[in-house]
Amino acid sequence: MHISEGVLSAPVLVTGAGITATAVGYSLKKMEYKEVPKVAILSSVFFVASLIHLPLGPASVHLILNGIIGLLLGWSAFPAILVALVLQGILFQFGGITTLGINTLNMALPALVCFYLFQKVVHRKINLLTLILYFLCGFLAVFISAIMVAIALVFTGEPFIQVAKLIIIAHLPIMVLEGILTMFCIGFLKKVKPEILIITG
């Protein structure tokens, strides 16, 4: 879901960059010293996750993992994803430098939304319902990202419904997979190391 250089119009790019800069600034101010290693590790996870391509569905798609990242990082998802995207842009030519802002926003905002939606669920006892909610967290994060990419593309003149449909269908396998991954990952962390799920600050 990396939007390439030269596709979007300047107002969209500037808006995206503005919102991202504000959010990154806010979260860096909020970030606590002991949180930093966790943010760095999840940034690395996001960095390599997009190299894991899945030959599913009609288009070329890859793991995003913004559901897990959001749930584990909260606001810090913004700097984590921004740093990973900068390096993906420079080293792999994914996305681009001018589209950094909007791409970060498209990935990190759903992460944050999922954090606020599912943050409470994380501290409940594991049962069938919570497992389903974990699944939904991973699923929804990618879903919202897809919608946001479609919205960004609307301003280039592509019809919204058509693009949104295309992106969502292409990413359906990833949504399901990320749902399952989130379910196992959070379930596992809860059993082994529940402290990691508590976000301070």
Place this chain on the structure above:
Amino acid sequence: MKNKTILIWIFTGLIIFNIVFSAFAHKVNIFAYIEGDRVYTESYFNDGKKCGAAKIEVWDNQQNKLLEGLTDEEGLFSFILPSLELITGGLKIVLIASMGHKAEYIIAEEELGKFRELKEKESINPVTSISSEDSSGDLKEITHRLENSLDEKLAPLIQEIRELKKYQQEKISFTEIIGGLGYILGIFGLIAYFLSFKK
């Protein structure tokens, strides 16, 4: 410490998964070459999946759009090279795939220039042969044969060079991945350093 170890394990797992499936991701590529009087283009995603039904636009240096078209199911699209007088500078071939993907390939002016020379030679050759006598008829025959056999012999080599060029364009090396991870550690190390002043 334990949580870090777990994350490192997950992370290593992801890398191994990545290597095993030799996976590449989200980027479209376009590759083009001139053969005869046509320009051939190939469009594909980083993992090698063909990029079908995508729009292709051909521009010159002066932002004049020369032509446009759609790729077929195999991600291929070819067009007759527009007459060289129409082109100022090189050719820029832009691929516009769905979902905000875009890529371009540039055929440099020099490459077009070489092609132009070749064409001129071809058009001059017959003229000189008419003006001279019988012996040059043989010469013409020999040159023709020579050219044909050269073409034949060089074809695999040219193909190989094309493949190499393509590979160079799309590859993601392990060094880059490890380097990227190093940068991430460094950047967050810096953040940690500055945060350490905050009490």
